Amino acid sequence: MNETATDPVDHRLISEFKAGSMEAMEKIVERYEDRIFTFGLKMCGHLQDAEDIAQETFLNAFKYLKDFREETKLKNWLFKIATTACIRKRRKKKCEPDQEISLESFVPQNGDDVKYEIPDWSDDPSDNMLRSELKDVIDDAIQSLSHKYRLVFNLRDIEGFSTQEAADILGISTQSVKTRLHRARLFLREKISMSYKEGAIQ
Amino acid sequence: MREDCKKDFERLSEYLDGELDDDVCREIERHFRHCPECRECVATMKKTIQLCKAVANEKIPSDARERLMSMLRQCFSRNHTE
Numbered sequence: 001m002n003e004t005a006t007d008p009v010d011h012r013l014i015s016e017f018k019a020g021s022m023e024a025m026e027k028i029v030e031r032y033e034d035r036i037f038t039f040g041l042k043m044c045g046h047l048q049d050a051e052d053i054a055q056e057t058f059l060n061a062f063k064y065l066k067d068f069r070e071e072t073k074l075k076n077w078l079f080k081i082a083t084t085a086c087i088r089k090r091r092k093k094k095c096e097p098d099q100e101i102s103l104e105s106f107v108p109q110n111g112d113d114v115k116y117e118i119p120d121w122s123d124d125p126s127d128n129m130l131r132s133e134l135k136d137v138i139d140d141a142i143q144s145l146s147h148k149y150r151l152v153f154n155l156r157d158i159e160g161f162s163t164q165e166a167a168d169i170l171g172i173s174t175q176s177v178k179t180r181l182h183r184a185r186l187f188l189r190e191k192i193s194m195s196y197k198e199g200a201i202q
Numbered sequence: 203m204r205e206d207c208k209k210d211f212e213r214l215s216e217y218l219d220g221e222l223d224d225d226v227c228r229e230i231e232r233h234f235r236h237c238p239e240c241r242e243c244v245a246t247m248k249k250t251i252q253l254c255k256a257v258a259n260e261k262i263p264s265d266a267r268e269r270l271m272s273m274l275r276q277c278f279s280r281n282h283t284e
Contacts, residue, residue: 037262108239118249182215
C-alpha cells in the first residue's frame with residue numbers, strides 16, 4: 001500500500017464531491033483531463049480511443065469515488081482506472097499478443113561499431129517543422145512498443161510515477177517494472193536513433 | 203557478447219534512476235572507465251527519455267472536453283435526483 005495520501009486540494013475536492021458538489025467534480029476533471037487524455041493517446045495512438053479512455057476513466061472514477069479511502073493519491077487511483085480501460089480496449093480490438101523484447105540484442109558486441117545518435121529537442125518554436133517531424137518519429141516509436149512495455153514506459157518516464165507506484169498501478173512486481181522499463185528504453189533509443197540516421201528527421 | 207558488459211548493462215536503467223546501492227554504482231562506474239559503449243548507452247538513454255517527455259504534453263481537444271463534461275454532468279444530475 002502507498003503511504004502517501006492524496007494531496008490537500010484533491011482531498012478538499014473529494015469531500016465536496018461526496019457532499020454533492022458538481023463543481024467539485026468539474027474541478028477534479030480539469031486537474032487531470034489532459035494527463036489522462038495524453039496517457040490514452042500514448043497508449044492507443046488515436047484521438048477517438050484517447051477520448052474513450054478519458055470518458056471511461058472519469059465515469060468509473062465518479063461512480064466509485066464515494067468509496068475511495070484516499071490511501072493512495074487521487075492521480076494514482078485515476079491512472080489505475082485508466083490503465084484498466086486501456087487494457088480492456090486492447091482486448092476488445094483483439095490485438096496480437098505482446099512481443100517480448102530481448103535484452104541480448106542490445107548488449108554491446110565485440111567489435112561493435114554501432115553509434116546511437118539521439119537528436120536534441122529544440123525549444124525554439126520557429127523550428128516547427130523539425131519539431132513536428134521529430135514528434136511523429138517519437139510517437140511512432142512509442143506506438144511500436146509492445147503493450148506491456150508501453151504501459152510501463154508511459155507510467156514511469158512520461159507520467160513520472162516511481163517504480164513502486166507503477167508496480168501498484170499495474171499490479172506487478174517492482175522487478176518486472178524495472179525489467180520492462182529498461183527494455184522499453186533500449187528499444188526506443190534504437191528506434192529513434194535509426195530514424196534519425198535514415199533521415200526521417202532532418 | 204562481452205560478459206562483463208552483460209551484468210552491468212542490465213542495470214543501466216536502475217543506475218540512471220538512482221535506484222542502486224552506492225557500491226553497485228561504483229562498480230558500474232569502474233566498468234564505464236573501460237567501456238565507452240555502456241557509458242554512451244546511459245547518455246543516449248537519458249536523451250531518449252527527455253525527448254519522449256518533451257512531446258508528451260498533449261491537451262484534450264475542446265470538443266472532446268465538452269463531450270466528456272456534458273456526459274459527466276448528466277450522470278451526476280441523474281444520480282442526484284433519484
